[in-house]
Amino acid sequence: MRPTYETRPTIHTVARAAGVSISSVSRALNGQTSNSEMVERVKAVALTLGYAPNALAQSFKHQHLDQIAFAVEDIGNPAYLAMVRAIEPVLQQAGIRLLLHSTGASVHAEIELLRSLSRRYVDGLILSPIRVTDELVHELASASTPVVVVGTIPGESPVDNVRVDSKAGAALAVHHLAAQGCRRIGFLNGPVDTTPGNSRLAGYQAGLEEAGLVFDQSLLETSASFHFDEGLIAAKSLLDHQKVDGILGANDALAVSAIHQLGTRGLTAGRDVRVVGMDDGELASISLPRLTSVNLGAAQRGTIAAQLLLDRLRGEAGPPRLREVVPFLTVRESSQ
Amino acid sequence: MRPTYETRPTIHTVARAAGVSISSVSRALNGQTSNSEMVERVKAVALTLGYAPNALAQSFKHQHLDQIAFAVEDIGNPAYLAMVRAIEPVLQQAGIRLLLHSTGASVHAEIELLRSLSRRYVDGLILSPIRVTDELVHELASASTPVVVVGTIPGESPVDNVRVDSKAGAALAVHHLAAQGCRRIGFLNGPVDTTPGNSRLAGYQAGLEEAGLVFDQSLLETSASFHFDEGLIAAKSLLDHQKVDGILGANDALAVSAIHQLGTRGLTAGRDVRVVGMDDGELASISLPRLTSVNLGAAQRGTIAAQLLLDRLRGEAGPPRLREVVPFLTVRESSQ
DNA sequence: TTGTAGGCGTTATCAA
DNA sequence: TTGATAACGCCTACAA
16 A cells, blocks of 8 residues: 655644744754754654655755756766766765766757756756767856866866867877787777767877878778677778778777677787777776776766866856866787 | 856746736746737747746745656666666656666665655655665655665565566576586576575576576585676686586676686687576677676666656556566577 | 736744 | 744736
8 A cells, every 4th residue: 555645744844743933943953053952842843743854945945956967978888887986976975966867969959958957957067968069069158057068178168177188098099009019000980070089080090190100091990889789890891801900999899899800700809909999997897808998087087077066066166177187098908 | 257157037037027927927938828919928038038937946836856766776787777778768758857876785875765755855766775674665665755666575565666587587597508408507696685696596596406407505606796806706716616517697797707717717608618697788798709698677677667656756546566577588609 | 818915845034 | 042924936726
């Protein structure tokens, strides 16, 4: 049998039962100065009545809900997952709840989300846009609550921003492969109309140049997405048409898809072809062989983003802040 | 330069600007019957003023926030991740937002969470408890909002419940291994004081019995957790001490850790020792060799849980409902 | 069709 | 130290 959810005690119920005014109840429960005997009585009554202040009414009164939203394309993406896990404890510590928003890789959905902030159902937003359009930047400027953007946005954008130099990260991977003796380094990229795809391609090219290797268009294969399944198709195409001694995947899933396609050809990652991924997520340490990967500091970015946003919620004014996380390489068996 | 977030237009602002009363504004904006010329004017004024009704005030008035919480031990667990991804679209469809709660495997945290529902900061809760204590069941009974439990709970618990027969799932895996000719089937379990660990052990034993094999305590290895790292330790211990021709992992991560330890010994999963996992998450199709796994319908459970909860939010009364998802086996290379 | 007024539950101001 | 009262922004009888 289900209980009814209807009639909960309010502050009036408690006041009546304790024989005091509602203001006294409020004060007693919120630790304001008052007669301690009365405080005890009120607390006792509240307990027996099972009274708990209505968070909705409190929020209405204070005009903040103590909750923020985190909006990403897909929570299943390991990088975003790492961020959520990093954001959570920071918020919990501060008594702030976390709302999850899936934008489904739609800039339109992100813009709608920014507009809806004027409804004030959250106190702030952490947004990790996959594509940055002019319109998005414009909406960021006029957002009704503090916003922190995770990912690279134009310099003049008037919001806090935490980013990672993923171009440098990709270059790092290329350097490593070159140092291991690779001369024909294939690149399995994701869509280039996304911020990550774009900057990783730039990093691949820069890395080649710095290593004294020439960029060969035919060693570049662009997957339809950053997911494993589509990666398999792209990896197959790359290996069908080109002989490579090293492969950089734009993320771990793409790198692992390359490992699979090597296996299909009787080749072993590490021994025959060196493979490096990016993100350094759980998959990297679980894959076989373990995957060398560029750590892009997803967890760190999440933590920083949460802290920046909390500052704003606490009233911190001042110009937009920019935090940059530096990528590093975690070397495992797949590249040795 | 940051904008100020202070003075947003209210319904009064709009009313004054449009030269009507606040009730007219409310009616105009909510599509109530009224003079259409006036409606147009109000809408125009609202638009130029950038007015959007304050969600907090609306929620306060209606006494519901249009948001629910999903509470799990760790959102990084692939099974829970699959649930979130399944829950999201159902809620979005209904205009309900999703709050994420991490309980960190603490029953105490779960109980606190259930109590805090009386604060009414969510309209309902989907809870996936890892351990079910009497106290938890008791709190479920007196929760202030509708609750849906994902996972097996005692029959008399007065809340909606969606579960999977994971005992049958584990037995399914054992049958499969036996049918492939395995006679010494090791079991890499997670902690047995958890609901999943407990029922999977029972399924392993039942499966052996049904296959005409005897349960051998020494073929059972219990990992400290369901995570890959600890799985490696347990898998090593199992393989150091016993010769097996089949291994069942209590989840995909544990099964993959077994694959790793086999590799260390020059053995290949599938060819030398058949390996089966449970969960059938992304990891199963990404691992090398691809992992045969018991699909426990995590996504399906998420969808159903969301629907059950939505029913309650819409006022559906009636006795607690029980939904059971049936597990099935996805066969891949690791067991052939 | 429109406006006035009351109320949702809480906190805060002010006078007693 | 306490209690009456106003206010937060919105919706909705009810009266005009």
